[in-house]
Amino acid sequence: MDTDVVSGEPSRLRADARRNRERILRAAMRRFAAEGIDASLDDIAREAEVGAGTLYRHFPSREALLAAALQDRQKELLAQAQQARAIADSGAALGAWLTALQDYLRSFNGLPAPVLAAVKEQESPLCLSCNALVSLTDEFLRRAQRDGHARPTVSANELFLSALGLAWVLNRAEACGTTRQALEKVLAHGYLAPAGEGAAPG
Amino acid sequence: MDTDVVSGEPSRLRADARRNRERILRAAMRRFAAEGIDASLDDIAREAEVGAGTLYRHFPSREALLAAALQDRQKELLAQAQQARAIADSGAALGAWLTALQDYLRSFNGLPAPVLAAVKEQESPLCLSCNALVSLTDEFLRRAQRDGHARPTVSANELFLSALGLAWVLNRAEACGTTRQALEKVLAHGYLAPAGEGAAPG
DNA sequence: TCCAAAAACGGAGATTGCCTCCATTTACAT
DNA sequence: ATGTAAATGGAGGCAATCTCCGTTTTTGGA
Structure with a gap:
C-alpha cells in the first residue's frame, strides 16, 4: 500500500x-x-x-515507520557508497564504506537494534535495505580481499555484524572515555599483536 | 539498605x-x-x-534488581578470572578472560545494554561490578601487552566496550549465519590483512 | 505474656504507551 | 449534486511501571 x-x-x-x-x-x-x-x-x-x-x-x-523515515538517509548512504566505489585503493574504499555505514547507523539513537533484528527476521520492513547494506559490505570487502588488503577469512556477514556492534556501543557510549576512531581501529586491527613479536626489551 | x-x-x-x-x-x-x-x-x-x-x-x-540477581554469576566470573590468572601464557590468559566475560554477559538476554549504560552513568547499581570488569580486563590486557601478545595501542576501555558490542550482537543474532567463534576472531585479528601482503597471484 | 511502636506489606490506581475498532467524515468519479 | 469507497480519529482495551497509604506483622521491652 x-x-x-x-x-x-x-x-x-x-x-x-x-x-x-x-x-x-x-x-x-x-x-x-x-x-x-x-x-x-x-x-x-x-x-x-x-x-x-x-x-x-x-x-x-514501528519498524515500518522507521523504514520510511530512514529513506532520505538511505539515499545519502547509497550516494556515499557510489563515491567510495571511485576510490582506487580498495582498502581505503572499504574503510570509507564502513565509516559511511557507521554514520548511517547513527541517524537515530538506538537504530542498530532494529537493524540487527531485521537481519535475522527476513520479514521486517527494514530488512530490504538491510540486505542491501550487507551486499554492499560484501562488494567492498571482496574487492579489498582481492588486493590483499583485507583478511580472506572474514565474511561480509561477520564484518557487517561487527560494525553493527560497534555502532551500538558508540550509539550509547560516545563519552565513555573512548572515541569512535579508537574503536574503529580495534575493529580494523584486532586487539592481538601481529604475529612474531617478542616481549618488550627491559 | x-x-x-x-x-x-x-x-x-x-x-x-x-x-x-x-x-x-x-x-x-x-x-x-x-x-x-x-x-x-x-x-x-x-x-x-x-x-x-x-x-x-x-x-x-530494574537495575537494582538486576544487579542483585547477577551476584551469583559474578562470583562465578571472578572465580574464572582467578583461574585465568594462573595461565602462564598471558595471551591465552587474556583470551580466557574475554571468553568468560562473554559467558557472563549471556547470563540474561539483553544484559549488555544495562551494562553499557552502567559504564557511563556512574550511578547505576550495576556500575560497581562494571568497574571491576573493566579493571580485570585492564589487568589481563596489560599483562598480554607486556609480553607482546596484545597491541600496545589498545586500551582496556576500548577492549571492554568492543567485547560488549560483540556480546550484544551475539545475544540477539546467534543464528544470523555467524558463530560466536567467527566474531571473536574478527575482534582478535581485525578485518584488515596483516601489513605487507601483496595482491593475490593470478 | 502482652502490647505499642516500628517495620513491612500489598494492591488499588494513576500514568503512559501500544494498538484496534468502528461510527463518522471526506474526496472524488460520475 | 450525489453515492460510494476511502480515510479519519479518538475512545477504549490491554499491559507495564511505579506510588501511595491503610492494614498487617514483627519485635523487644515491660
Missing part, C-alpha cells in the same frame, strides 16, 4: 491520505532524531495532528 | 522482609533467565507472591 518504495509510483492515495502520510513522516523524523527509535508513536501522531488510527494505517508497525 | 553487598553484614531486616527479599530475588533470576532483562517486574512480584510495592521497596529500580 502507499507509495511503492522501489518504483516511485504516483501513489493512488487520496489527497488527504497523502498529506497525512507526509505529516506523520515528518513528525516521525523529528521525534526519532530527537528521542531515538523508541519515541512514542502516539506522540508522533499527536505532533502530526493526526489520530493514532491514521498513523497505524499508514505504518502498521 | 538491605544486605550490604560488600560486607555481607547480617542485615538488620525483619525476618519477613528478609524472606520476601529472597523470594523476589529467586523469582527474578528465573524470569530474567527465561525472558531476558525486560521481564515484567509485576510478573516477578506475582511469581514471588509479593505485592508490587514490596518488590519496589527492596529493589527501587
Whole structure:
C-alpha cells in the first residue's frame, strides 16, 4: 500500500491520505532524531495532528515507520557508497564504506537494534535495505580481499555484524572515555599483536 | 539498605522482609533467565507472591534488581578470572578472560545494554561490578601487552566496550549465519590483512 | 505474656504507551 | 449534486511501571 518504495509510483492515495502520510513522516523524523527509535508513536501522531488510527494505517508497525523515515538517509548512504566505489585503493574504499555505514547507523539513537533484528527476521520492513547494506559490505570487502588488503577469512556477514556492534556501543557510549576512531581501529586491527613479536626489551 | 553487598553484614531486616527479599530475588533470576532483562517486574512480584510495592521497596529500580540477581554469576566470573590468572601464557590468559566475560554477559538476554549504560552513568547499581570488569580486563590486557601478545595501542576501555558490542550482537543474532567463534576472531585479528601482503597471484 | 511502636506489606490506581475498532467524515468519479 | 469507497480519529482495551497509604506483622521491652 502507499507509495511503492522501489518504483516511485504516483501513489493512488487520496489527497488527504497523502498529506497525512507526509505529516506523520515528518513528525516521525523529528521525534526519532530527537528521542531515538523508541519515541512514542502516539506522540508522533499527536505532533502530526493526526489520530493514532491514521498513523497505524499508514505504518502498521514501528519498524515500518522507521523504514520510511530512514529513506532520505538511505539515499545519502547509497550516494556515499557510489563515491567510495571511485576510490582506487580498495582498502581505503572499504574503510570509507564502513565509516559511511557507521554514520548511517547513527541517524537515530538506538537504530542498530532494529537493524540487527531485521537481519535475522527476513520479514521486517527494514530488512530490504538491510540486505542491501550487507551486499554492499560484501562488494567492498571482496574487492579489498582481492588486493590483499583485507583478511580472506572474514565474511561480509561477520564484518557487517561487527560494525553493527560497534555502532551500538558508540550509539550509547560516545563519552565513555573512548572515541569512535579508537574503536574503529580495534575493529580494523584486532586487539592481538601481529604475529612474531617478542616481549618488550627491559 | 538491605544486605550490604560488600560486607555481607547480617542485615538488620525483619525476618519477613528478609524472606520476601529472597523470594523476589529467586523469582527474578528465573524470569530474567527465561525472558531476558525486560521481564515484567509485576510478573516477578506475582511469581514471588509479593505485592508490587514490596518488590519496589527492596529493589527501587530494574537495575537494582538486576544487579542483585547477577551476584551469583559474578562470583562465578571472578572465580574464572582467578583461574585465568594462573595461565602462564598471558595471551591465552587474556583470551580466557574475554571468553568468560562473554559467558557472563549471556547470563540474561539483553544484559549488555544495562551494562553499557552502567559504564557511563556512574550511578547505576550495576556500575560497581562494571568497574571491576573493566579493571580485570585492564589487568589481563596489560599483562598480554607486556609480553607482546596484545597491541600496545589498545586500551582496556576500548577492549571492554568492543567485547560488549560483540556480546550484544551475539545475544540477539546467534543464528544470523555467524558463530560466536567467527566474531571473536574478527575482534582478535581485525578485518584488515596483516601489513605487507601483496595482491593475490593470478 | 502482652502490647505499642516500628517495620513491612500489598494492591488499588494513576500514568503512559501500544494498538484496534468502528461510527463518522471526506474526496472524488460520475 | 450525489453515492460510494476511502480515510479519519479518538475512545477504549490491554499491559507495564511505579506510588501511595491503610492494614498487617514483627519485635523487644515491660
